[in-house]
Amino acid sequence: VPVGIISCNQGASSIKAWISPETASVDSDFFERIKFSPDLVDIYPFNETSHLYETMLLTVAPYAIKGFLWYQGESDAYIESAPFYARLFERMARDWRRLWDDDELPFITTQLTYHTTDENLSGWMIIEEQQALAAKSVPMTKMIATGDCGDLPDIHPKDKKTIGLRLARCARGWLYGENIPYKFPVCSKAEAFDGGATLFFDDCGDGLY
Numbered sequence: 001v002p003v004g005i006i007s008c009n010q011g012a013s014s015i016k017a018w019i020s021p022e023t024a025s026v027d028s029d030f031f032e033r034i035k036f037s038p039d040l041v042d043i044y045p046f047n048e049t050s051h052l053y054e055t056m057l058l059t060v061a062p063y064a065i066k067g068f069l070w071y072q073g074e075s076d077a078y079i080e081s082a083p084f085y086a087r088l089f090e091r092m093a094r095d096w097r098r099l100w101d102d103d104e105l106p107f108i109t110t111q112l113t114y115h116t117t118d119e120n121l122s123g124w125m126i127i128e129e130q131q132a133l134a135a136k137s138v139p140m141t142k143m144i145a146t147g148d149c150g151d152l153p154d155i156h157p158k159d160k161k162t163i164g165l166r167l168a169r170c171a172r173g174w175l176y177g178e179n180i181p182y183k184f185p186v187c188s189k190a191e192a193f194d195g196g197a198t199l200f201f202d203d204c205g206d207g208l209y
Contacts, residue, residue: 035080067106085130113150145184181205
């Protein structure tokens with residue numbers, strides 16, 4: 001059965017541009033505390049708060065859909081704004097589900113792959129942690145990992161096929177009920193011994209390689 005994908009995206013976008021003006025106004029104190037990089041708007045005017053929500057998302061809502069594939073975060077990987085990403089994602093997910101009148105409409109999110117420079121190393125690590133936190137704390141949300149798909153020093157990894165296949169596999173296993181492993185390995189505990197440690201992982205499929 002063919003599966004259609006509605007492409008509603010904008011490169012270099014910040015998550016705040018995808019949040020509704022109603023949420024931004026009700027949460028104005030929260031938004032004012034976040035110090036987004038000024039370049040987000042100076043260079044890319046579409047990153048004004050709620051701009052892409054109003055000019056792009058509203059043009060496709062409420063088409064009948066199964067869920068959302070979300071791959072974003074590079075523009076928010078700054079030390080001043082990254083610690084708030086999970087809270088911003090929760091607000092965005094709530095906005096989008098309200099548009100489609102479905103509180104359980106699923107999100108499959110993509111954790112950023114490695115990309116580090118001296119000036120934003122801390123922010124990048126925080127955004128990865130915040131993306132994992134959002135996937136755990138926001139209901140009906142799963143995340144795929146892409147840590148092995150990076151292309152230093154390119155911020156845009158060339159291996160998009162692997163990322164696409166993992167998103168599709170997550171949808172097949174989680175939403176369509178196929179009996180396939182679709183979760184990524186997670187370190188569940190560590191046991192120390194002289195000179196090292198043994199790490200234990202959950203969700204390993206047929207093993208680690």
